[in-house]
Amino acid sequence: MLTKHRAVLLKIFSALIVFSAWEIAGRIPVSFAFPTFIESISAFWVMLKDGTLLKAYIETLKPLVVGILISAFLGIGLGLWIGLSRVFDWLVSPIFVVMQTAPLAALIPLLVMAYGIGLTSKVFVVCIMAMPVIVLNTAGAVRNTSESLIEMGESFLGTRKDIILKIILPSAFPIIFAGLRLGVSAGFIGAVLAELKITPTGVGDIITYSRSIADYPSMYAAIASIIILAVLFLNVLERIENYFLQGSRKSLIAD
Numbered sequence: 001m002l003t004k005h006r007a008v009l010l011k012i013f014s015a016l017i018v019f020s021a022w023e024i025a026g027r028i029p030v031s032f033a034f035p036t037f038i039e040s041i042s043a044f045w046v047m048l049k050d051g052t053l054l055k056a057y058i059e060t061l062k063p064l065v066v067g068i069l070i071s072a073f074l075g076i077g078l079g080l081w082i083g084l085s086r087v088f089d090w091l092v093s094p095i096f097v098v099m100q101t102a103p104l105a106a107l108i109p110l111l112v113m114a115y116g117i118g119l120t121s122k123v124f125v126v127c128i129m130a131m132p133v134i135v136l137n138t139a140g141a142v143r144n145t146s147e148s149l150i151e152m153g154e155s156f157l158g159t160r161k162d163i164i165l166k167i168i169l170p171s172a173f174p175i176i177f178a179g180l181r182l183g184v185s186a187g188f189i190g191a192v193l194a195e196l197k198i199t200p201t202g203v204g205d206i207i208t209y210s211r212s213i214a215d216y217p218s219m220y221a222a223i224a225s226i227i228i229l230a231v232l233f234l235n236v237l238e239r240i241e242n243y244f245l246q247g248s249r250k251s252l253i254a255d
Contacts, residue, residue, distance in 0.1 A: 060191055
């Protein structure tokens with residue numbers, strides 16, 4: 001309990017350092033286009049009270065949630081297949097390695113040409129940003145499962161299905177979830193990138209419009225809000241991961 005309180009206090013202290021540095025940098029100022037933290041937080045509350053921010057996030061979350069769900073299901077499935085099949089690994093994994101290293105923003109004009117400027121293109125942007133890291137982490141986790149554990153399962157006459165479900169997946173679970181968290185982070189980047197590059201809707205619209213009229217506090221408030229939301233998403237995923245890991249540990253002790 002003491003450790004948890006300490007972790008929370010350290011996070012609060014870290015946030016205070018960042019916000020204080022932001023306020024000081026805005027008051028110096030480091031740039032005419034860099035507002036203070038107080039100005040940005042005031043703009044945030046104004047947009048929150050008049051409903052601007054809520055409407056924007058309804059638009060932003062549509063491609064983000066759909067893209068993350070598709071990336072999670074397909075990414076984990078493909079990662080498992082790559083990790084279990086050497087032939088499929090040679091055939092498919094280079095594609096995701098290239099996707100992870102290539103400047104995927106350059107593909108956005110091609111997606112617009114193929115699918116237009118609607119929801120489909122934005123979902124594709126989220127997927128191509130989020131899926132590679134999920135696939136490669138899952139494949140690496142499966143591939144690096146301890147050979148001794150697999151041999152032990154085979155020696156107890158475990159079927160291929162038993163070994164996958166009872167040995168490989170539980171062993172790979174922490175790294176799979178780490179990849180999922182990284183994929184969610186990349187998905188947030190993809191969602192905002194899509195709104196900035198395809199059509200200015202949602203939070204991307206607030207950022208673009210605020211910049212065009214030199215309303216920098218609103219622009220920084222929108223940017224900060226998407227970062228805060230991403231952090232909240234990642235904390236929720238971390239709690240879910242800890243819950244499942246604790247459950248698996250308890251079941252192992254009971255066995």
